[in-house]
Amino acid sequence: MNTGTQTGKLPVERRGGFSRKFSGIIEPYLYVSPALVLIIAVMLMPLILGLSYAFRDIRILNPFSGGFVGTAHFEALISDQAFLDALANTAWWTFGSLLFQFGLGLVLALLLNRQFLGRRLVQALVFLPWAVPTFLSGLNWAWMFNPVVGPLPHWMTSLGLMAEPFNILSDPDLAMWGPIIANIWFGIPFFAITLLAALQSIPKELYEAASIDGATTRQQFISITLPFLAPTIAITLMLRTIWIANFADLIVVMTNGGPADSTQIVASYIFTQAFRRLDFGYASAIAAVLLVLLLAYALSVIALRRAMTHTDS
Amino acid sequence: MASIQIENARKSYGAVDVLHGIDLNISDGEFIVLVGPSGCGKSTLLRMIAGLEDITSGAISIAGTVVNELQPKDRDIAMVFQSYALYPHMSVAENMSYALALRKTAKEKISDAISGVAEILGLTALLDRRPKALSGGQRQRVAMGRAIVRKPQAFLFDEPLSNLDARLREQMRTEIRKLHRRLGATSVYVTHDQIEAMTMADRIVAMHDGIIQQVGSPVEIYDRPANIFVASFIGSPAMNFLEGSYEIADATTAGIRLSDGALISVLPVADAKPGQAITLGARPEHISIVADAQSGGLPAKVELIEPMGLSTLVHVTLAGKPIKIFTMDRPDYPVDSFIHIAFDMAKIHVFDTASEKRLPPANAAGILT
Amino acid sequence: MTLTGQTSTRKLLYWGSHYLMIAAFVIFALFPLYWLLKVSVTPNDILYTEGVRLWPSRTSWENYAFVLTQSNFPHYFLNSVIVSGTTALVTTLIAALTGYAFSRFAFRGKVIIVALMLITQMFPLVMLIAPIFKILAPLGLTDSLTGLIIVYTAFNVPFATFLMQSFFDGIPKDLEEAAMIDGNTRFEAFRAIILPLTLPGVAATLGFVFTAAWSELLFALMLVSSESASTFPVGLLSFVSKFSVDFGQMMAAGVLALVPACLFFLLIQRYLVQGLTAGAVKG
Known part of the structure; x- marks a missing residue:
């Protein structure tokens, strides 16, 4: 039976084309390859090329540019006050938006996790802002903040928040609130959708068991809901922080970084350097720094999470 | 096919x-x-x-x-x-x-x-x-x-x-x-x-x-x-196991000495030396309840009576080990009382404790030589 | 008696505040869209005089008429449909394949590929514009819809892949094993058995990618220079820059542009929650 039979049956194996083991090994790569080729060609290669610009003098309108400048851009960055201000603004913009997006998104998800009349319609409507093109919502919110054509300043005056209707977008101290509010409006659905999905995957028996054990609604929320949501919350908060820090569209459309650079974040500063000043070398250096900062942030969050789950177990 | x-x-x-x-x-x-x-x-x-x-x-x-x-x-x-x-x-x-x-x-x-x-x-x-x-x-x-x-x-x-x-x-x-x-x-x-x-x-x-x-x-x-694994996995209620050492009485009878000194008779097995560590296996239906010690019974303490409709399962302890006995009767022993149980010598399985392998019964001739 | 009385008051209070909060969220979500609509139907001569009124004293469709008949907007709109539609189809196809591999196979390098996809979600895309331009220009893919489709597809594949993976994770492996025993190769089983079962997931991914591509402005602006290849976000900006800013017409164009994205999104949002739930159950 041993070798005798096996050699006797060899033709059968050949008929099947290439060997089963071999096809088993390459099969997953066949599925993955289109995505991989595309990502390498359109994202990874440009990224590397872009990082190389950070060490070169690339100015579109200057025919003599293109030379290697070493770390000159990075040295210039350290003393660039506009960049340092943009860093601080980025933190403010990111965490200001994130806090409200997450908090309100969680409340919305909890509200939608209950069965009530018209729930499906409500869900469709409150998720709608996510589908609105960002620049369009930027334009629209800028319009609404304008006291001549928008209702918001008048409402705030009636509420006593303002002495008289004025455009907060033109007040350096308040301007950042404009894009942040637009961003909150745009971003709540993301958190609501992911958190609602996580809420719906919590087994109902857990709540039944807890209420039999005598847990109040609040205790159930703390001992069941939050622990179950924690992984989703951690990952969405991290991804969203990075995404918002990179998200310049609303600021570019609504304030263009002004007034007096008060709403300039790093991402919009890169945009300004690259497409207003056409200094791609310097813009790439800023982008490289931003990328490194965000990577460091992501890695430290992951490390922190790992440390916390380790001490738990 | x-x-x-x-x-x-x-x-x-x-x-x-x-x-x-x-x-x-x-x-x-x-x-x-x-x-x-x-x-x-x-x-x-x-x-x-x-x-x-x-x-x-x-x-x-x-x-x-x-x-x-x-x-x-x-x-x-x-x-x-x-x-x-x-x-x-x-x-x-x-x-x-x-x-x-x-x-x-x-x-x-x-x-x-x-x-x-x-x-x-x-x-x-x-x-x-x-x-x-x-x-x-x-x-x-x-x-x-x-x-x-x-x-x-x-x-x-x-x-x-x-x-x-x-x-x-x-x-x-x-x-x-x-x-x-x-x-x-x-x-x-x-x-x-x-x-x-x-x-x-x-x-x-x-x-x-x-x-x-x-x-x-x-x-x-x-x-x-x-082996012990198969013996314990197949059969429900599961086989009972007791550990002891092998003793030879005569050509047709051997015994397993339990830790408390009680002796259970078994057929002689090949490949076992006196004193060898043995695991004895007895299915619940191969243990019977007898009147007293004179009829060859060992005293065992009743822990639980489990009626199963057709039959009844009596849980007892013998030499500190739990034993289940299958009976077609309807016994009503009080818990913690003592009864006497006897093992069907011909149906008992003998396993070598070290290797967990079954030791098959030897024929009489084998023992004599 | 008092006990039930108390609980019913509490219940009333609970549901009262529940609906109140729901109403607040709905108003917050819809008011800006309402304002967009309001401006778009306000005649130009009263746009500023009645700027802060909740509804203008007169409405007119003249902005819509102008946008549809006198501007390039229908052309931009068509370009956007082509670009977003193709991007959605191609991205979903690629993401389905990759998501399936992530869900079903353990293979060497998987972790690296997943990490690579996560990192692509991290960098400032602004810094890619110039390099991408440089790579696409010699291939004749700048100033073309094809170039935009390729770029958008690459940008959307990572997230779409994770989305599709979570849908596949929700489908038992037994099904394609049964199909493979019945006579399918693995790929045939994927196509004939698994894919039809993930249609909600496919719909969600299609809709998600479509809206993302539909909204994209930056790359559309930088990679395309001619009118003929402009998508509608770029065209919308031209209302701001070319003429004196005509807000009424711009808002009308905006409302028109919003319609397909919102329709698509309304259809798929349910599946989006479902898909994420299926994945969450497994993970």
């Missing part, structure tokens, strides 16, 4: 060995049950026969053809899954005809085959339904039907009854047995339920830790378990 040969088949995931060299010959038309606790490798072996898992080394052949390198679709086998794995977006008829349609079988032939099989399984009225609209038992039948229509070389069953309730499971057991007799198809059936193994198998393959422990007919396995 076909025979299946498995030769020194091994499976490892990286450094972890799941199957350590399995040898098994399944003859044409045989109903083989692979039984063992979860993680023993029985499902892996079945999936290797099906072609769903690669064979790390060794060979599996179906009808004399080595199938190691063949895709599942080229092995001409059918499988019934624990979850049934019915295609949710297809009707019962479509589910059953899927394999035939892939083989480009003529339309009339397919519908003939399906109506024939549906008739056998009582599915005729359900052919247009979707799996979602069926009960658990009906889904199970459709999964069976899907396998049967194909007239494959062999049927593979992966715990097909474990999602059914007890009554339905009992009914399907006999039905699958009848079907097998009718179709005479080579079948490999995986289960962790020893009752399914006992009632359905032509031969049982008892597995543990990736090794075949024993192959044999249900009666053989029940009456002459090869």
Whole structure:
């Protein structure tokens, strides 16, 4: 039976084309390859090329540019006050938006996790802002903040928040609130959708068991809901922080970084350097720094999470 | 129909060995049950026969053809899954005809085959339904039907009854047995339920830790378990075990001395020396309750009386070990009272404690010399 | 008696505040869209005089008429439909393949590929514009819809892949194993059995990618220079820059552009939650 039979049956194996083991090994790569080729060609290669610009003098309108400048851009960055201000603004913009997006998104998800009349319609409507093109919502919110054509300043005056209707977008101290509010409006659905999905995957028996054990609604929320949501919350908060820090569209459309650079974040500063000043070398250096900062942030969050789950177990 | 040969088949995931060299010959038309606790490798072996898992080394052949390198679709086998794995977006008829349609079988032939099989399984009225609209038992039948229509070389069953309730499971057991007799198809059936193994198998393959422990007919396995694992796994309520040391009384009688000094008589066994550590195994039905010590009984303390309808199970402790006794009487001993129990000398199993292997009884002549 | 009385008051209070909060969210979500609509139907001469009124004293469709008949907008709109539609189809196809591999296979390099995809979600896309331009220009793919489709597809594949993976994770492996035993190769089983079962997931992914591509402005602006290849976000900006800013017409164009994205999103948002739930159950 041993070798005798096996050699006797060899033709059968050949008929099947290439060997089963071999096809088993390459099969997953066949599925993955289109995505991989595309990502390498359109994202990874440009990224590397872009990082190389950070060490070169690339100015579109200057025919003599293109030379290697070493770390000159990075040295210039350290003393660039506009960049340092943009860093601080980025933190403010990111965490200001994130806090409200997450908090309100969680409340919305909890509200939608209950069965009530018209729930499906409500869900469709409150998720709608996510589908609105960002620049369009930027334009629209800028319009609404304008006291001549928008209702918001008048409402705030009636509420006593303002002495008289004025455009907060033109007040350096308040301007950042404009894009942040637009961003909150745009971003709540993301958190609501992911958190609602996580809420719906919590087994109902857990709540039944807890209420039999005598847990109040609040205790159930703390001992069941939050622990179950924690992984989703951690990952969405991290991804969203990075995404918002990179998200310049609303600021570019609504304030263009002004007034007096008060709403300039790093991402919009890169945009300004690259497409207003056409200094791609310097813009790439800023982008490289931003990328490194965000990577460091992501890695430290992951490390922190790992440390916390380790001490738990 | 076909025979299946498995030769020194091994499976490892990286450094972890799941199957350590399995040898098994399944003859044409045989109903083989692979039984063992979860993680023993029985499902892996079945999936290797099906072609769903690669064979790390060794060979599996179906009808004399080595199938190691063949895709599942080229092995001409059918499988019934624990979850049934019915295609949710297809009707019962479509589910059953899927394999035939892939083989480009003529339309009339397919519908003939399906109506024939549906008739056998009582599915005729359900052919247009979707799996979602069926009960658990009906889904199970459709999964069976899907396998049967194909007239494959062999049927593979992966715990097909474990999602059914007890009554339905009992009914399907006999039905699958009848079907097998009718179709005479080579079948490999995986289960962790020893009752399914006992009632359905032509031969049982008892597995543990990736090794075949024993192959044999249900009666053989029940009456002459090869080792402590098989003895404890097969049979419900399970076999009782007591540890002691071997003593020889005379040519026809030996004994096992328990830790508390009591002696249980057994037939002499070959290959055992006096003083050797022995594990004694006695099935609950081979222990009887006797009047007193004079009739050869050992005193045991009653812990629990468990009525099972047909019979009663009496739980006692002997030499500090729990013992279960099966009786057709209706005893009403008070808990904590003492009764006397006697072991059926001819039916006691003797195992070597160190190797856990069965020590078969020697004939009288063997002892004399 | 008092006990039930108390609980029913509490219940009333609970549901009262529940609906109140729901109403607040709905108003917050819809008011800006309402304002967009309001401006778009306000005649130009009263746009500023009645700027802060909740509804203008007169409405007119003249902005819509102008946008549809006198501007390039229908052309931009068509370009956007082509770009977003193709991007959605191609991305979903690629993401389905990759998501399936992630869900079903353990293979060497998987972790690296997943990490690579996560990192692509991290960098400032702004810095890619110039390099991408440089790579696409010699291939004749700048100033072309094809170039935009390729770029958008690459940008959307990572997230779409994770989305599709979570849908596949929700489908038992037994199904394609049964199909493989019935006579399918793995790929055939994927196509004939698994894909039809993930249609909600496919719809969600299509809709998600479509809206993302539909909204994209930056790359559309930088990679395309001619009118003929402009998408509608770029065209919308031209209302701001070319003429004196005509807000009424711009808002009308905006409302028109919003319609397909919102319709698409309304259809798929349910599946989006479902898909994420299926994945969450497994993970």
